[in-house]
Amino acid sequence: MKAPERPAGEPRLTTLSHGGGCGCKIAPGVLAQILKGAAATPVPAELLVGVETADDAAVYRLNDEQALVATTDFFMPIVDDPYDFGRIAATNAISDVYAMGGRPIMALALVGMPIDVLSTATIGRILEGGASVARAAGIPIAGGHTIDSVEAIYGLVALGLVHPKRVRRNADARPGDVLVLGKPLGVGVMSAALKKDRLGDGGYAQMIASTTQLNTPGPDLAAIDGVHAITDVTGFGLAGHALEVARGSGGQVRLDWARVPLLPGVRDLALQGLVTGASGRNWAGYDADVALPEGFDAADRALLTDPQTSGGLLVSCAPSVLDEVIAVFRRHGFDAAAAVGEVRAGTGDGARLVVG
Structure with missing residues (x-):
């Protein structure tokens, strides 16, 4: 597989990842131990889906016809091409809305990048890849948050709507x-x-x-x-x-x-x-x-x-x-x-x- 072109001296994206894509997830047994000690919070009647079954997204009833689907997903590069990395990460994040039976309505970007290692052009291509997927899903990326990070991290907060009876x-x-x-x-x-x-x-x-x-x-x-x-x-x-x-x-x-x-x-x-x-x-x-x-x-x-x-x-x-x-x-x-x-x-x- 031919590596994508990149600025001189810039490393392959995957070399910046200790684990790529959803392989970065904390192992299920370890995660269970971590969550065991998490303090319980009050659960309103409107919360149709929360943390109880490790589902794909939270769902909150707005009215008799609409419920809000809210989820987030982000990870380190699974490929070296920045545009493809952005596309994969965005597709993965939006998927959780579809998995609840919902239709996405908008997203927010989550961006952590080693700005002293990656060029602004490379980081821009990652975001362009994510934006292309959002367009394909028919939604805007309406904002987000950025930090300077040791590893390259990209993903979305994805929001959608679903009829409460179709969750x-x-x-x-x-x-x-x-x-x-x-x-x-x-x-x-x-x-x-x-x-x-x-x-x-x-x-x-x-x-x-x-x-x-x-x-x-x-x-x-x-x-x-x-x-x-x-x-x-x-x-x-x-x-x-x-x-x-x-x-x-x-x-x-x-x-x-x-x-x-x-x-x-x-x-x-x-x-x-x-x-x-x-x-x-x-x-x-x-x-x-x-x-x-x-x-x-x-x-x-x-x-x-x-x-x-x-x-x-x-x-x-x-x-x-x-x-x-x-x-x-x-x-x-x-x-x-x-x-x-x-x-x-x-x-x-x-x-x-x-x-x-």
């Missing part, structure tokens, strides 16, 4: 539901290959196409009565976010690994050991809740736990509306969307996620 949480799946995944997995593996200069131009193009595709099906999916829960697959990997769905439903999620879509070539990259450290941290954080089949390959486990930056929607729906759900994805250009598993009643054996 789709990650915790409302029902036994018997089918799980549909909107995008193929493998972004973390591709980012690991990119850092080691082992991702070709074709692979890079696939990675950018996936991470900059806005999850626009969200509102249309939320309008389907048989769609019970929606989340997006990001830093905790498919396993981590499927576990959130399982815990919220009080049941168990079963994944059919053979049906999970993967980005082209990523399994071969994983077999070569090109995986992120975050996939291992993810596994260590929730392995006790996952049952894998005998002989499950280490490369497949790395993909199951692979941190997805700007990943796809994970939808839990009644079997009767599966065709309609797939049709919505296809209409929005998500050709890889596929049914990948189901939600079952809890078995009492301790495993919340069973992979077959």
Whole structure:
């Protein structure tokens, strides 16, 4: 992969990151320990979604017809091209509004840059990339905040609106539901290959196409009565976010690994050991809740736990509306969307996620 042109003496963006994209997330087990001691705050009746289920965004009822969706997301560079970095970060942040069934209305930029290391032209290109995605989503970036930072950090506060009855949480799946995944997995593996200069131009193009595709099906999916829960697959990997769905439903999620879509070539990259450290941290954080089949390959486990930056929607729906759900994805250009598993009643054996 050819590196982007940059001012003389300026480092590659990824060399400024101790971890890129959603792979920067604090490991789930560590995060649980941190949040355990957080002081509880009063919860007004208008707060429809808060911190209780680790959902994608907060939702606050404004009136009988409107609720405000509020979220934020930011991270360090996952690619070296500043414009692409801005696009990926903005797409990822706005995705959380779509995952709640909402439509974005505006955003605020969060910018932390090492101003003694990066040129103003490079920083400007990052912001231009983010602005291009906001335009594609039909919203303004109406302000924000900037700081001088050791590492390059960019993201958005994203705000949206949703009808209170169309809010789709990650915790409302029902036994018997089918799980549909909107995008193929493998972004973390591709980012690991990119850092080691082992991702070709074709692979890079696939990675950018996936991470900059806005999850626009969200509102249309939320309008389907048989769609019970929606989340997006990001830093905790498919396993981590499927576990959130399982815990919220009080049941168990079963994944059919053979049906999970993967980005082209990523399994071969994983077999070569090109995986992120975050996939291992993810596994260590929730392995006790996952049952894998005998002989499950280490490369497949790395993909199951692979941190997805700007990943796809994970939808839990009644079997009767599966065709309609797939049709919505296809209409929005998500050709890889596929049914990948189901939600079952809890078995009492301790495993919340069973992979077959």
